Amino acid sequence: MNTTRRHLLQASASLAAAGAAPWSFAAEASRRFDPQPGAWxxxxxxxxxxxxxxxxxxxxxxxxxxxxxxxxxxxxxxxxxxxxxxxxxxxxxxxxxxxxxxxxxxxxxxxxxxxxxxRNRATTWDKSTPVAESPDTLAYYLRPTTLIPTDGIVRKTALKAIGNATADHQKAERIYQWVVANAWREPEVRGCGEGDIKTMLETGNLGGKCADLNALFVGLCRSVGVPARDVYGLRLAPSAFGYKELGGNPLNLKGAQHCRAEVYLKAHGWTAMDPADVAKVMRQETPQWIRDLNHPLITPVRQGLFGGWEGNWVAWNTAxxxxxxxxxxxxxxxxxxxxxxxxxxxxxxxxxxxxxxxxxxxxx
Missing domain, CATH: 2.60.40.2250 (Immunoglobulin-like)
Structure with a gap:
């Protein structure tokens, strides 16, 4: 019996033993996810x-x-x-x-x-709001690092993902959608993962956690000339939108570490991204692994985390x-x-x- 099926059967048995009401997609599918800038x-x-x-x-x-x-x-x-x-x-x-x-x-x-x-973030895509950034800073966030190379299989993969896209926002969107469609949350990975994207691509094992999946997004972006960076932090409070996997218990935040990502787009400045949390909701929000990107529980998160974040999280650094x-x-x-x-x-x-x-x- 494969691991995923065994875990589902164990979860179902636990619910039955506890006398819990049966879970259904219908009960969960009314969720929304739409963080908008507001109060601090x-x-x-x-x-x-x-x-x-x-x-x-x-x-x-x-x-x-x-x-x-x-x-x-x-x-x-x-x-x-x-x-x-x-x-x-x-x-x-x-x-x-x-x-x-x-x-x-x-x-x-x-x-x-x-x-x-x-506070929350959201990008107004139909309105250009450029934010100047120094050339040195942009060059810094195009560089390779030990775990995030920008040549070889990384660049080859990115070129396939972007296809004929030439504008930076098109490249970022296609890479985001590629990561969401091809990588997956792997609960058995320790901590937040290691972020070794070359090994992930060479082995074809694109399962991981936030430090893996968002590093993959960052590396693919950098390899095709779009400045990007990981933002390392910690979930602080439950999500205001009802997604249990997108929040933390403030009384016990062991294991609440979470890495997000940003890309620099000429028309919008540094822009929020988080394909890893889309994968987390798909894999862990419900007892069943939701593989449909257009599922009503997934679509709001997939759309909202392209350009937005919820402010229930603190960023430590981008290092x-x-x-x-x-x-x-x-x-x-x-x-x-x-x-x-x-x-x-x-x-x-x-x-x-x-x-x-x-x-x-x-x-x-």
Whole structure:
């Protein structure tokens, strides 16, 4: 029996055992998804790390918001710790973090609270609203990175996806639709995935999570001359549109990390994108994997996430190949999770119950 069918049968058995009402597409298909710019929301986000005592030096790097735009204001970050803590950054990539160093044998804990304002985004496609961007910045977001090359199979795939498109918005739309149609959410991938798009394309395994699927979108865009970037962050609150997979539980945000994407379009400036969340809704919003892109539950999300985001999410940074200050190891592909390191090596950020950290949010 394949894994997907086994999981469906298990879910059905669980519902029956609980006496739950039978699920149906009809009950779910009335959802809408239409985030529009409006009022700002203010959140406090707190990350707490508690480590067992160790006999060697230990370091932590806890991401904090470093994005200030028309849809997010990174207001402040405060911290307390039993170690030596400071706000630091990767000067090349712009990621900001609280860096903590613990002496051998010390009691080891750290807590960081960031205050941020967010709001919805939506693009008015029939109205040109160009936003100037420096040539150096645009060139920077066309470059290859360790996990996102822009030549070889990446460019070959992108050229097939865009066909005869020449305008940047046409290229972006065709790549977005290609990712939605050809990649898929794979729940068994750890964390948010690794974002190694060359391996995905070479193996033909386009299953993954947000750091995989949105990196695929970004790399394909860059390879055909459309500046694009991943935006790494965290879901903070439930979706206002009723999609359970598009929100987070503010009391327990372990596993709520989420990567989005942006492209720079000449007529609209930096523009929101999120094909990975379309795939997530298709795969996980209901007990059944919805494969129909025109299903009434999927269409609003597929349309809304091409050019829009919901403001129930905080962006940490847009950084790749992040050099952690003081680290003995190499750069990170991206900084979206609490990260730690001791004499034995780097901690597994995808296991918050072993690398003991908690994240919670409060809307104020």
């Amino acid at each position: 929301r203010t959140f406090e986000v707190t990350t707490r790390v508690d480590l067992e005592q160790g006999d060697g030096p230990t370091q932590l790097w806890l991401p904090i918001p470093s994005v200030n735009t028309g849809w997010q204001l990174s207001l402040s970050s405060t911290y307390a710790s039993s170690g030596e803590a400071r706000i630091a950054g990767d000067s090349a990539e712009g990621a900001r973090m609280v860096h903590v160093e613990f002496a051998p044998g010390a009691n080891r804990w750290a807590e960081v609270t960031s205050r941020v304002q967010t 790749h190949d992040v050099k952690l200050p003081g680290s003995k190891k190499g750069p990170l592909g991206f900084l979206m999770y609490p990260t730690g390191e001791d004499k034995e090596g780097r901690f597994d950020s995808y296991t918050p119950d072993l690398f003991k950290y908690t994240i919670r949010a409060r809307e104020v």
